[in-house]
Amino acid sequence: MTEDPWRDLTEAVAALVRAGEETLGLPRVDVPFELSAPQFGDIALPTHAYAKAARASPPEIAARLSEAMPPAGNYVSHHEPVSGYVNFHLDLGPFAEHTLGAVLQSVEGYGRAAPNGLRALVEHTSVNPTGPVHVGRARNSIIGDTLARLLDRTGYEVTREFLVNDSGRQVLTLLWGLDNLREKDMEPPAREGEDYRLVRFYQKAMAAAEDPAVAEEVDGLVRRLEDGDEEIRRRVRTVTKQMMDGILRSLERLDIAFDNLFWDDQVLADGSAQRVVERLRDGGHLEEEDGAFYIDMAPHGFAGRNPRWFLTRRDGTTLYTTRDLAYHLDKFGRSDKALTVLGEDHRLEFQQLSVALRLLEVEQKAEAVFLAFVSLPEGRLSTRAGRVVNLDDLVDEAVERALLAVKARREDLSEEEMGRIAEAVGIGAVRYNIVKVQPEKRILFRWDQALSLEGQTAPFLQYAYARAAGILGKAAGLDGWDARFLAHPHERALVKLLARYPGVLRDAAERRRPNRVALFGHELAMTFNQFYRDSPVLQAEEDPRAARLALVTAFRIVLGNLLVCLGIQPLEEM
């Protein structure tokens, strides 16, 4: 049984409405919705939908319906008709008791659904290992990691996976660079780490590959790898591993980690990529042109400039798409839900992949979340062109700014404590500023925006958490409390938000909108700040004090859970 106090309330309201409908002989109408304006109560039912059947005006219906319903219900103190709506008012005492009780009992478990017995595989980041993580890639990592956390909380057994593309042209171009370019001809690396050392070879090699002779050599490497040349395979793996070390270390600092790295060359080595091509060919789904195989997508509703989806090149080598197809089949064998976080440039390809999976008569469907690009004022991010903002630099800068802020207000803390807080604030700010924006929305990267520490940001939430922790640290603990002593509008608002938290997580997970959690967190923290101003806790009379302490305790638990769900560290002080 999963705790969800808000659902309990809406069900109680629905029960009243059902009773009223029955008495009046009205058809059943769903969805009581929540209110934006508190002066109208807590939950409202618009009655316009009844108008036709009742042959009456909404204000009349509202009046009759309110009259016909039982005057109160579970968690509902009363209701009244107001110009076409029935407004329900929650009975704050019992509802607060129910909500706070649920939070205090479940603690970290509050907002977490019971295991559903299903395995979810979340693939994210999966960039070509050709250079350090830049902010565009990091958007994928941050949103992917947050989605994984959300699915975990909605009951899935989650695996986080990174598809390492170690058999594509890009990586082989890098390998060519290592064989043919000299380090002493290059600028020193921008930072420490193998990824920063190697990316210079990649950039120069890509430039060199403009020359057809060089491109020809790279093609040769691609062919040798596909033909099973062990030496090439081993060397690619070595380079890729070095690069991945740097990439994973950058992400680790943001508390982003993977359960599994899937090495792309595996589907070549074990023959599964070739087998997929054969299966499609045997099924009669492939066409051929000069030895290259493709699926004609035109019958499947694709009408672009070129509706052919190629699986192999003329020389028989596979394309990225083919390997991805084989990889998906592998994923399906290991999971009940396979979700991939992709750049929006993969949209069409993903649809084509889905068609191919259908042709293969695979039952499970691939799911994807698409992200719009992050760009700089001077253009798209490009590792190849060196037009990037590296994640490491962004994080360093954020932590540095956070450190200045801590130093300015907390001279009492030790250097070490200030450093710890700055790290959590800086990293939190970076994650939050990225995750708060809806995935489909394009981001124009601006330093001041990415580094912002005020307003709708992680430190705003962390600060509210620290304030709550501060109060609780000074209180002796929680004995008996009576929720009926909560009465102030801000207390009511806070209880309602705490009650809604489990539903918000579920909704964010189902709709793949992690930004909703981030924005809900802001609302929660903002409401707490108002409560903090208006309702003194420690100095209050005994009964309100106990009730408010329970509220603050519950708030700290819920905001803490929310922050962890966003990969942001809650801070006891800041």
Place this chain on the structure above:
RNA sequence: GGACUCGUAGCCUAGCCUGGAGAGGGCACCGGCCUUCUAAGCCGGCGAUCCCGGGUUCAAAUCCCGGCGAGUCCA
């Protein structure tokens, strides 16, 4: 040429799936609040043709159609 995504105050953004009560938040700007639990905060003010046009509906930022602009893709 075709397809998909986005368009909400000077700037950023929520709401759109599932249509309902003066379109919610943040930044910037102006004015207030630290002798009481941390001012990374709070309160007030300024600021919106919800891209444009049509349609559906008692009711449209939200649904449908047609434009326009931006982004992305079509070995």
